[in-house]
Amino acid sequence: EGVQPQEYTIIKMEVLPPFPPKFKHLEGKKIYLAAATLRPETMFGQTNAWVLPDGKYGAFEINDSDLFILTERAARNLSYQNFSRIPQKHNCLLELTGYDLIGLPLKSPLSVNKVIYALPMLTILTDKGTGIVTSVPSDAPDDYMALHDLKVKPALRAKYGLKDEWIMPFEIIPIIEIPELGDKAAEKVCLDLKIKSQNDKEKLAEAKRLTYLRGFTEGTMLVDSYKGMKVQEVKPLIKAKLIETGEAIVYSE
Numbered sequence: 001e002g003v004q005p006q007e008y009t010i011i012k013m014e015v016l017p018p019f020p021p022k023f024k025h026l027e028g029k030k031i032y033l034a035a036a037t038l039r040p041e042t043m044f045g046q047t048n049a050w051v052l053p054d055g056k057y058g059a060f061e062i063n064d065s066d067l068f069i070l071t072e073r074a075a076r077n078l079s080y081q082n083f084s085r086i087p088q089k090h091n092c093l094l095e096l097t098g099y100d101l102i103g104l105p106l107k108s109p110l111s112v113n114k115v116i117y118a119l120p121m122l123t124i125l126t127d128k129g130t131g132i133v134t135s136v137p138s139d140a141p142d143d144y145m146a147l148h149d150l151k152v153k154p155a156l157r158a159k160y161g162l163k164d165e166w167i168m169p170f171e172i173i174p175i176i177e178i179p180e181l182g183d184k185a186a187e188k189v190c191l192d193l194k195i196k197s198q199n200d201k202e203k204l205a206e207a208k209r210l211t212y213l214r215g216f217t218e219g220t221m222l223v224d225s226y227k228g229m230k231v232q233e234v235k236p237l238i239k240a241k242l243i244e245t246g247e248a249i250v251y252s253e
């Protein structure tokens with residue numbers, strides 16, 4: 001963790017009922033995968049959520065009705081930011097691993113895809129954000145490569161017991177146009193740099209460097225009522241709207 005606090009938007013990805021057997025005693029609650037993002041304006045292009053298979057997660061009480069699935073570390077931090085049923089105390093109703101989350105169907109704010117699924121990503125850090133990431137392969141090189149790995153490697157899908165219908169129907173959705181990088185910037189940069197897989201750390205760092213700043217400073221929105229507007233302008237608007245509708249919260253660490 002750095003010296004400067006990092007402010008994330010936590011996107012509430014609702015777990016759609018009926019819940020799997022392990023979750024049955026939580027029926028009646030709203031359960032969300034709580035994904036930490038720096039790019040709320042990209043949520044139109046979500047294709048899936050990412051979880052770390054061996055990661056430890058829990059379902060924590062945020063208020064009387066809502067449970068967030070995230071790491072214990074994030075739940076503790078949230079409890080000091082007014083997001084726990086009992087003030088300054090995090091309370092886990094169900095201990096989980098990433099394996100328990102793989103395949104869960106989700107409804108996520110702003111997403112063009114009405115139902116998306118939780119899938120494994122092997123490079124998730126459990127000491128950053130919530131340990132849950134939402135996937136936008138049009139604009140995030142990590143997301144593009146992790147989804148690409150699952151699409152082209154049947155053995156990887158088999159290893160985690162993934163159904164093809166959780167992955168194959170989900171195409172990259174153009175949501176932001178960046179001069180020279182086009183409307184699928186992450187794909188273009190990953191192809192240009194000849195990145196082989198999600199584990200190609202150094203090249204992915206370079207890909208993120210190439211897309212991140214340019215997307216923010218020069219990107220133009222292609223979707224919704226924001227079409228034609230600059231990413232820089234719409235980012236605070238979209239963030240504020242998600243918070244106002246109760247679909248997201250602000251989280252600092």
Ligand code: A2H
Pocket residue numbers: 006036037038039042123124125126127128129130131132133134135136139140141143208212
């Ligand atoms: B971003 P920073 Cl479209 N482990 O959201 C690995 N990656 C994580 C994480 C974790 N525990 N928690 C969050 N992240 C990802 C969207 C996005 C993101 C786009 C483009 C770039 C981008 C969709 N995924 O991040 O180290 C999340 O992915 C580029 C860095 O705190 C989050 O924002 O700067 C970002 O990394 C936070 O990374």
